[in-house]
Amino acid sequence: MENRLDGNAAGGILHEVFPFDMTATQATCAGCGATGPIGALAAYIHGMGTVVRCPSCDTALIRLAHVKGQYWMDMRGARVLQISGGR
Numbered sequence: 001m002e003n004r005l006d007g008n009a010a011g012g013i014l015h016e017v018f019p020f021d022m023t024a025t026q027a028t029c030a031g032c033g034a035t036g037p038i039g040a041l042a043a044y045i046h047g048m049g050t051v052v053r054c055p056s057c058d059t060a061l062i063r064l065a066h067v068k069g070q071y072w073m074d075m076r077g078a079r080v081l082q083i084s085g086g087r
């Protein structure tokens with residue numbers, strides 16, 4: 001079973017990997033080129049891990065699983081990430 005949530009629901013596990021809030025990061029979909037904050041994408045969270053999908057074309061931008069002390073991250077569906085920070 002998986003429930004469709006918004007991308008903010010993926011913020012917790014993303015924050016385990018990245019040292020900042022990823023929900024405000026702008027992600028560009030490799031499928032359709034749409035750009036938006038990760039918090040506004042669709043998130044599916046289930047026993048195998050978390051999948052963040054484009055709400056327009058359903059491409060999986062981020063797949064993230066935590067298995068036996070290892071994070072497995074597949075980001076082939078995210079063409080570009082724009083991460084605010086620095087100067």
Ligand SMILES: [Zn+2]
Pocket residue numbers: 029030031032033034054055056057058059
């Ligand atoms: Zn898309």
